[in-house]
Amino acid sequence: MDHDHDHGHHGHSHSHPHSHGSRPTQVQVSDPSKATPDVLIAANYLRDTTKSGMKVRQGQLNGKRVDYFKGKAAINALLRPAYATSTSKSRRPITTREEARQMIFNLGVTGFFLHVERGESAGKGTPRPLQVSQSQTVNEDWYYMWVWEGSQWFLYLGAVGMVLALLAAVMFPLWPPTLRLGVWYLSVGVLILLGVFMGIAVVRLILYVITMFVVPPGIWIFPNLFEDVGIVESFIPFWEWDKPKVKKANIENIEKKVDKDEEEEEEEEEESPRVQKRRVMLEDEDD
Numbered sequence: 253m254d255h256d257h258d259h260g261h262h263g264h265s266h267s268h269p270h271s272h273g274s275r276p277t278q279v280q281v282s283d284p285s286k287a288t289p290d291v292l293i294a295a296n297y298l299r300d301t302t303k304s305g306m307k308v309r310q311g312q313l314n315g316k317r318v319d320y321f322k323g324k325a326a327i328n329a330l331l332r333p334a335y336a337t338s339t340s341k342s343r344r345p346i347t348t349r350e351e352a353r354q355m356i357f358n359l360g361v362t363g364f365f366l367h368v369e370r371g372e373s374a375g376k377g378t379p380r381p382l383q384v385s386q387s388q389t390v391n392e393d394w395y396y397m398w399v400w401e402g403s404q405w406f407l408y409l410g411a412v413g414m415v416l417a418l419l420a421a422v423m424f425p426l427w428p429p430t431l432r433l434g435v436w437y438l439s440v441g442v443l444i445l446l447g448v449f450m451g452i453a454v455v456r457l458i459l460y461v462i463t464m465f466v467v468p469p470g471i472w473i474f475p476n477l478f479e480d481v482g483i484v485e486s487f488i489p490f491w492e493w494d495k496p497k498v499k500k501a502n503i504e505n506i507e508k509k510v511d512k513d514e515e516e517e518e519e520e521e522e523e524s525p526r527v528q529k530r531r532v533m534l535e536d537e538d539d
Contacts, residue, residue, distance in 0.1 A: 288358075290339075290355075291358050293338060294358075295364045295402075296338075297335055299401075299402040300402075303338065304329040304334065306325045306326055306328075307322070308398075309321065311368070311379050311397065312379045312380070312381050313382045319398045320368060320395050320398065321396055321398075322393070323391055323393065323395070323396060324392040324393065326356055326396070327349055327356060327392060330356075331352055353392075357390045360388055360390065363399060364398070364399060365397055365399055365400070366397050367384075367394055367395070367396055368382040368384055368397045369383050370382060382395075452473075452477065456472060456473045464494070469495075469496075470493070471491055473491045474487050474491075476488065
């Protein structure tokens with residue numbers, strides 16, 4: 253039975269008929285305005301694959317390409333330190349897999365995504381056919397299709413901004429002389445700021461190299477200059493001893509291991525039954 257799915261439209265519901273003529277279960281598509289702040293933060297975090305590191309795959313539903321992911325990948329993403337930093341300090345971060353499963357459940361109930369079943373792949377690189385499942389529960393080994401496409405405000409504002417910038421550039425010769433002079437001063441100011449920034453970067457590197465030999469382990473001025481912090485925080489503190497980032501390295505290694513395990517699982521899933529059988533036979537021969 254085909255499942256009709258109007259992808260990306262908010263406020264609609266989808267019926268998933270059960271067998272034996274029972275009443276259909278209504279799954280409400282996400283309305284971000286009705287989601288709790290915690291759920292909305294988690295949805296934005298998972299939708300941003302750059303921040304969450306969650307692997308998203310391409311599938312086909314009713315002839316349309318859609319994004320889907322594995323439950324385990326979403327749970328692992330919620331347990332990463334990046335999610336804790338994206339939440340408010342007043343809210344307790346997710347620290348256990350059970351809490352992560354509960355958040356995934358809340359996202360599903362709100363309708364941000366739906367549990368889908370995958371069909372056989374037509375070949376490597378070809379999106380797998382997807383079918384919305386009647387069972388909308390949480391399982392690490394199941395797959396879930398995004399219904400919510402994320403906040404569109406930045407997209408709309410960016411489009412309007414590009415149009416306005418293009419019009420302003422085309423009409424630049426018609427600008428008043430005072431306004432054109434102001435733009436020139438502004439561009440010069442930006443270039444000066446860039447020059448100062450590059451100068452600080454060079455000076456801090458030279459100072460670090462010198463102090464690394466004179467007073468090891470070395471001193472950094474503006475140690476947060478290239479960190480992912482605000483503009484003011486980038487210049488606080490003024491100086492700091494160089495510290496080995498062991499903790500950060502360990503976290504990155506753990507995340508890489510998790511990603512590698514997920515990729516290996518995906519490769520095994522993509523293998524045809526014949527290839528899997530052949531691989532098992534070869535392993536038995538080696539033993």
